[in-house]
Amino acid sequence: MAALREQPAIAVDTESNSLHAYQEQVCLIQFSTPQADYLVDPLADLDLSPLGELFANPAIEKVFHAADYDIACLKRDFGWSFANLFDTQWAARILGWSQVGLASILKTHFNVHVNKKWQRFNWGERPLPTEALDYARLDTHYLLPLRDRLLAELRSRGRLEEAREVFAELTAIEPHFSSFTPDDFWRIRGAWDLDPQGQAILRRLAIWRDREARRRNRPPFKVLGDSTLVALARVRPDRTEAMIGIPGLKEHHIRRYGSALLRAIREGKKDPPPPPPPRPPRPDEIAILRYEALREWRRQVAARRGVDPDVVISNAALWTIASHAPSSPEALAELGVLGPWKLRTYGEALIQVLHS
Numbered sequence: 001m002a003a004l005r006e007q008p009a010i011a012v013d014t015e016s017n018s019l020h021a022y023q024e025q026v027c028l029i030q031f032s033t034p035q036a037d038y039l040v041d042p043l044a045d046l047d048l049s050p051l052g053e054l055f056a057n058p059a060i061e062k063v064f065h066a067a068d069y070d071i072a073c074l075k076r077d078f079g080w081s082f083a084n085l086f087d088t089q090w091a092a093r094i095l096g097w098s099q100v101g102l103a104s105i106l107k108t109h110f111n112v113h114v115n116k117k118w119q120r121f122n123w124g125e126r127p128l129p130t131e132a133l134d135y136a137r138l139d140t141h142y143l144l145p146l147r148d149r150l151l152a153e154l155r156s157r158g159r160l161e162e163a164r165e166v167f168a169e170l171t172a173i174e175p176h177f178s179s180f181t182p183d184d185f186w187r188i189r190g191a192w193d194l195d196p197q198g199q200a201i202l203r204r205l206a207i208w209r210d211r212e213a214r215r216r217n218r219p220p221f222k223v224l225g226d227s228t229l230v231a232l233a234r235v236r237p238d239r240t241e242a243m244i245g246i247p248g249l250k251e252h253h254i255r256r257y258g259s260a261l262l263r264a265i266r267e268g269k270k271d272p273p274p275p276p277p278p279r280p281p282r283p284d285e286i287a288i289l290r291y292e293a294l295r296e297w298r299r300q301v302a303a304r305r306g307v308d309p310d311v312v313i314s315n316a317a318l319w320t321i322a323s324h325a326p327s328s329p330e331a332l333a334e335l336g337v338l339g340p341w342k343l344r345t346y347g348e349a350l351i352q353v354l355h356s
Contacts, residue, residue, distance in 0.1 A: 201268030
């Protein structure tokens with residue numbers, strides 16, 4: 001902490017175990033300064049509160065690559081707040097770089113090759129292999145010199161204010177929270193294609209899978225995949241022998257889960273059909289026309305600038321503007337979906353598109 005507090009800017013990254021645990025958590029936090037790389041173990045018995053003070057300190061710039069996921073996870077696990085960010089991926093996108101993934105940037109600009117096999121690694125393992133630690137170090141080791149290159153180009157091309165606005169918005173990203181409810185089964189692909197009894201069975205199977213995943217501390221998809229649950233709800237086997245050949249259901253699955261699956265199917269057959277969730281109201285046709293007109297305007301602006309369309313304005317912001325149809329720059333500002341730079345740069349054009 002003494003070393004980090006002395007820096008005007010520090011590089012930051014995190015590693016989580018989303019592919020290997022029922023509830024993902026941050027398993028490693030990496031920091032880099034020009035002098036050293038640091039790997040912090042959140043799973044050890046450490047008081048991490050000083051890191052929260054560091055992230056909230058506006059005098060120290062925190063440099064991330066694709067900060068949204070890291071910030072959401074850190075907020076979820078530790079309740080921290082953030083100030084003064086620099087996101088190297090967003091900076092590259094605003095500049096119109098053709099490759100914005102960190103591995104591609106490291107290869108192109110630093111001649112560093114990253115082994116992508118570690119992207120799916122279980123960062124909750126202890127001890128961590130030396131190769132995993134080396135990979136984790138690379139995620140932050142070059143971010144500060146990369147930030148310097150991007151900052152210079154943002155300044156020279158007059159896009160720094162735009163970037164700073166995006167960086168400030170990243171600090172407000174909401175944490176990721178997820179909790180299972182039985183009616184989540186409606187989000188499984190194929191659920192709406194089943195008959196009412198099949199839907200009741202699928203609901204029971206989804207409840208069983210979540211309970212089993214929680215018990216084993218594994219992601220639900222690593223217990224059984226969605227398509228397998230749908231196939232079981234469609235076939236409705238009444239004995240383990242009838243499960244053979246169901247897509248995605250292996251022999252070891254039948255041995256381990258067969259009795260529990262048959263019980264869930266029997267219970268689902270007795271259940272009344274689950275009422276479907278209410279359909280969202282159909283958007284106003286005029287709002288849809290406004291949205292499409294705004295999207296076409298955005299496409300043209302993005303093409304002139306050489307950036308992706310969402311770098312100009314996000315889909316969510318466009319839909320809010322289309323839905324409310326503000327008639328003046330002042331009314332547009334009141335929607336709260338555009339920062340000062342975007343309002344100043346695009347506000348009049350947006351109003352003109354809406355009027356037309």
